[in-house]
Amino acid sequence: MPNTIRSDSYSESVKQGIHPLTTIPITSNRRAKTIDNINRRSIYYPSVNVLSTSTRSIGRSTMMTSSSTYPDFQIQRQSEKTNPKLLNPSLHIKPPREVSLRVKFIRLGEVITLEEKFYAEVVIEARWLYDPEAASWNPNLYVKNALGDIKQEVASELVDHLDEPIYTDKKKYDTIYVWEIRKVVGTFWEKLELNSFPADVQQLSLQIVTRRPIEECILVENRFQPSMVNREAFLAQQEWFLYENIETRSTITMEDFSFRPIRQSTYIVTCCVARRPGYFYWNVYLLIFLITLIALTAYGVAPEFPQNRLQITCTLLLTSIMFRWSVSRLLPPVSYLTLLDKYTLISLVFISLNAIWHSIIGFLIRRMDISKIIDYYVLIIFSIVFLVYHCIMIFSLYHALRRRQIMLESDRKYASKLAGLFETFVQGHHAVQHFKDRQNSSHTSLFV
Template sequence: MSATRTYLAQMTFSAILAVSPASARADSFGIPRPDPPGTRTRVEFGAFILDVSNINSADQTFTADVGLVLRWHDPRLVTPGGAVKVVNRTDVWNPDLYVLNQRNVTLLLPDVVDVNPDGIILYRQRFSGQFSNRIHVGDFPFDSHRFHVRFVSGRYSMDELEFVNDVFKDRTGVTEKPLVVDWVITSWRAHEEAFTEGMLSFARPSFSVEFTAARRAGFFVMKLLLPLGLVVFMSWVVFWLDPERVDAQVGMAATAILTLIAYRFTFDSLLPPVSYLTRVDHFISGSTALVFLSLLQVVITGTLVSRNRIPDARRLDRWSRAVFPALFALLTWWSFFA
């Protein structure tokens, strides 16, 4: 028995999934299902995401603690008048469950089951660690994402096993106040479904707990977007200065550009380290272009003044007072609302 367990522990993920339906009628240690062929074994489940401590968009992972409880009936283990027994999970038939999207997960509870005298078996476990999840932050910082933890039976087909969330509905859900304070959980659901992949010879029964989390954008608005907007507004002061004061206009425009460049070094650490552009990247690039256009406008008005075309320079300033705010408003709408 110990040699068999050692061998199975060393089996690769691909080898486990390659089990055929015929051989799936017994578990990893040769224990047949408690129900006869042609009927499905019913396994009640409850899964609760106890905490979410980190969401890492660069690694495409989130860190969480997940509690799991399973319940099924095995009439072969009925012992009238007996006591509850605690045995190793592998010593009885079990649904051979694993976490599909685990990245670096630790089991915090002993891998045992409670065998009741009426044949009811209870399995409790707590999983803690990283889970893989697709996280596309293109809408940063106003993005929201759906996260999930999926449990899959490694050996049984849909005709042999079913997961049901009836008895443990009160033990299924997601914490309302996770440790990751820069996200808020807006909704969750638990559901059962068939898991199919190209490498599988048949569909596996599975269930998952999903939750949707939205990023708290207030911090980024106050620390990033509002100061950046003020720098852009500062660059427009040149439109209200006398065009004959070319030195003052050039000095103000240059100050705005230098402030923007210095500020970009400080807020680069606030942006998610991804290889594609987000909405805030578009906003930053557009704001930078508007500040440089303000400097270009100063150069043009200075040239007009040097050629004694002061009325044209004043007319250009009046035109810029309306056009630049309109362009900024259009940029804001396109970056965050389009």
């Protein structure tokens, strides 16, 4: 019923012409509604002209208030407009300050291979130009690869180009340097490369970093006083050989532990040590060689008794495995095989293949009545394999030891470089001669 009433009223209104859809066109109706919406919104949002006028008046009142409250505001705005440094920012940017570094290894302690760290006492000498406008400026140096709490002692003074102290009350100086001496004592981390263990050469590095960004500070090498190491105070001389050569390089690292990562200058100084392999020659290589060689003696037992052969071979195999585990505890759990690992694993495979053959020949003789001459040929084959892989291991060991000869040559060049810095020829000649005598005396212990 309500629908019929609504339809009748609609039809009557259409007939009489009083319905709005019949009297007002669709376009004009939409336009009127749109204008009505705009007028309604204008109550809450004034027009553009009104808004601009009110904004200008508010801005003027704000400017008057700020100028009355802060009288230097207008003067500052005028100075900013007329300051040429703001128009060209490159005019007031200062170049980064160079800090020359020299590192002296006073004492090197034990190099712990299992934990990949070493103990050292180091003196870091930093030098930079003194700026009276920034007298308190400091590069804020620290050693990045230090482990735990380290002890530091820092002292600084003003010197001239001859490292003489500055006395400003006596005369004027053309160039003034800030000389900072930092003594660092502690344990440092170093990633060890153990591919050629036990004939490996390791690099012990210090990563010296400044907390200043690269735009403010750059760490460079001291060209007049190179870094050096005190070989006489090396505490691990029974296990390692310390070279006199020092390698330095400058690089850039990224500091990520900040809101905005910054680039920092890093100075890396490296001294090299070589492991003395004599202990491993006599206590590891020789024992594994004898165990593997004894595995060939099992062929002296008749092939009709494979149980006796297997008893000898399996005993040698278990002994090699236990010996292998005892040696592996000297090294960190690296994901690659060292030179000693390769030798021990090949020896284990060799003994295992012999054990497999002893079981096979016993089965063939009992069930197939095969000739015993085959066992003789297999012994010859295993003997040739034994000799071949030992020759390959000797060549690999010799190739690893070749790096030590290269390091000795670098030591000789570095000694000549240090001798050129002495004041007299006699001092330099004595320094080179002392190095040659030390090199000849340590040559045997270095390679054997």
